[in-house]
Amino acid sequence: MVQSLxxxxxxxxxxxxPYVHIGCIPTFAGLEGIYPEDLGKRAIEEGAKGQIITIRxxxxxxxxxxxxxxxxxxWQPDAAGKFPGQDGADPKVNGFCRFAADAxxxxxxxxxxxxxAVPAPNGTLQAPHIAIWIVARGIxxxxxxxxxxxxxxxxxxxxxARIEQRPRVDTLIAKKxxxxxxxxxxxxxxxxxxxxxxM
Amino acid sequence: MTDQGRLIPRNxxxxxxxxxxxxxxxxxxSPSLPLxxxxxxxxxxxxxxxxxxxxGALDNNLILNWTKGAAPAVGERILMHGRVLDEMGxxxxxxxxxxxxxxxxxxxxxxxxxxxxxLDPNFGGCGRxxxxxxxxxxxxxxxxxxxxxxxxxxxxxxxxxxxxxFGHSFxxxxxxxxxxxxDPLIDRCPIAATIKDRGHIDRLVxxxxxxxxxxxxxxxxxxxxxxxxxxxxxxxxxxxxx
Numbered sequence: 001m002v003q004s005l006x007x008x009x010x011x012x013x014x015x016x017x018p019y020v021h022i023g024c025i026p027t028f029a030g031l032e033g034i035y036p037e038d039l040g041k042r043a044i045e046e047g048a049k050g051q052i053i054t055i056r057x058x059x060x061x062x063x064x065x066x067x068x069x070x071x072x073x074x075w076q077p078d079a080a081g082k083f084p085g086q087d088g089a090d091p092k093v094n095g096f097c098r099f100a101a102d103a104x105x106x107x108x109x110x111x112x113x114x115x116x117a118v119p120a121p122n123g124t125l126q127a128p129h130i131a132i133w134i135v136a137r138g139i140x141x142x143x144x145x146x147x148x149x150x151x152x153x154x155x156x157x158x159x160x161a162r163i164e165q166r167p168r169v170d171t172l173i174a175k176k177x178x179x180x181x182x183x184x185x186x187x188x189x190x191x192x193x194x195x196x197x198x199m
Numbered sequence: 200m201t202d203q204g205r206l207i208p209r210n211x212x213x214x215x216x217x218x219x220x221x222x223x224x225x226x227x228x229s230p231s232l233p234l235x236x237x238x239x240x241x242x243x244x245x246x247x248x249x250x251x252x253x254x255g256a257l258d259n260n261l262i263l264n265w266t267k268g269a270a271p272a273v274g275e276r277i278l279m280h281g282r283v284l285d286e287m288g289x290x291x292x293x294x295x296x297x298x299x300x301x302x303x304x305x306x307x308x309x310x311x312x313x314x315x316x317x318l319d320p321n322f323g324g325c326g327r328x329x330x331x332x333x334x335x336x337x338x339x340x341x342x343x344x345x346x347x348x349x350x351x352x353x354x355x356x357x358x359x360x361x362x363x364x365f366g367h368s369f370x371x372x373x374x375x376x377x378x379x380x381x382d383p384l385i386d387r388c389p390i391a392a393t394i395k396d397r398g399h400i401d402r403l404v405x406x407x408x409x410x411x412x413x414x415x416x417x418x419x420x421x422x423x424x425x426x427x428x429x430x431x432x433x434x435x436x437x438x439x440x441x
Contacts, residue, residue: 008286008425012399013214014376015225015390016361019309023299023325023361029309034264034323035255039297040247062227069311075246075369083245096247103310118241121205131242133372138224140215140393142372146242162235189231198209198234199243199370 013142016135020071021100028100040098043074043112048092050079050113055147055174055182058106059134062189066106069136073098074110074147076130081116114149120158127157129172134186144197147184148173163195171195204431206239206370207286213402215393222389223350243370244429249295251329258327261300261340265323272322274303274341276417279377279405282334283364286428290334296424297363298338299325305346305356314346339417345384357384357391366426377422378404 021029025038044052059070074097077083078090093113101108110130117125130147148154150173163169171194174182186194217229257264262271279298283291301307301324304316308324322341330336345355359376366372378385385391385404394400411419 006288007428008284008288009210009213009399009402010286010427011213011373011375011423011425012394012403013373014361014393014403015215015222016363016374017376018311019299019307020361020374022307022309022323023297023327023363026323026325029307031308031323031325034325035258035327039249039295039327062229062231065227067228073372075242077242083241085245085248094247121238121240126240126242129242131369133369135374136228138222138226138228140217140219140222140225140229142374143230144243144370159235159237159240162237188228193230193232195232196230196234198211198236199206199239 013140015137015140016071016142018069018137020135024071025098025100028103038098040073040094040096043076043094043097043110045092045094048078048113049090051180053112053114053180053182055110055112055184057108057184057186059101059108059136059186059188064190066101067136068101068103068106070101070108071098071135072100072108073133074112074130076112076115077118079113079116081118083118122158124156124158126159127154128152139188143188144199145186145194146172146197149176149182150174151176168195204429206243206368207428207430208236209427212396213399216395219389219393221351222393225393239370244368246365246367246369246371248293248367249329249365251293254327254329259336259338261298261322261324261326261338264326266321270321272302272341273319274322276339277342278337278339278411278413278417278419279360279422280335280337280408280411280419281422281424283330283336283366283424283426284334285366285426289428290330291366291426292330292332292334294330294367295327295365296330296336297325297327298340298360300340300360301343301346303341303344305344316344316346342379345382350389354389355384355387357382357388362422362424364424364426371426373424373426375424376403377420379420380404380406
């Protein structure tokens, strides 16, 4: 026998299901007026410092079919790399945003500020990135990933450096499609599968 | 800041398998390649905070919130309550808990739900609250009905309430479902069964809690939620030890 550990175990995840919007983005499900506005409706308020960008994309399943029922959340720092709550953080940057794949087209859109670089645990810098979390019917535990940017220096980012199969790095890098506009398509499974994280 | 160490790596053994042929949709919506496992960074260790002032007076009362208090929803009245803790057993105060559910007939108020059980004009189906300084939360709601869904030939979801919890860092983000003690459909549910260890399914089953039930008003079910904790040793507080 040994002493017993008094630590607890994390509550098991379950799929968010097809009706996740009811609880998380009520107006998307048709529940108008239950709250003054949906939580996480905007990543930034007017007047946020830095470059305002729009990231558009889709979430596709293992067959390549674009899903119409995915819900995403994002979390990021301001243009100077400071997260909300940190001293000196831009008060116009909420950092958190919630958005859904369009029910007809499957396209999602995130309007935000381009994030700054943030420190890595080893004292170096991580390249600018936005953390994302994806849930939907059929996803049994939320999927963590990150959006990096093709017009930033990603060469020394510690996370990207850990990806052994170098072509897979591209799955985490948003492609510039115009001034302040990026494309980031997510593939849950199969050809071009996005790198998902366990962090 | 009380949370300063790296997040404790997720023990995936307590969680569902991502790919499960008995839950058909998961077959094409699960990564087939390994996840990239790394220590958490500042990105995962920080997260959005929400203030109590965001909440409306009826936000955690699903019996009344859809009609703004004008008329109560149909169904078995219940109090759902519990604590949010981390793996170290510490309460998680001031964190947002959101729930959503079907009505007493098993019908969701969602543009995509076409089940012919009727909508309850007095029931919306979502609520939210923020834990108090000791990590406690509670909702007043109605017990949702079981309902059929397309998967195998004749599939029914057990009665359940969906729960979304934030914690204090984005890496703690969790969505799960609460089931009800004694529901025979739990054992037949392929979604519950995506968790392969029966002991961990049981952790999603809320017991009837008569200590919180109010005579002549509502029953109560208790549901505690555990989020990932943060590793902290005397060594890790020293930057040179990193």
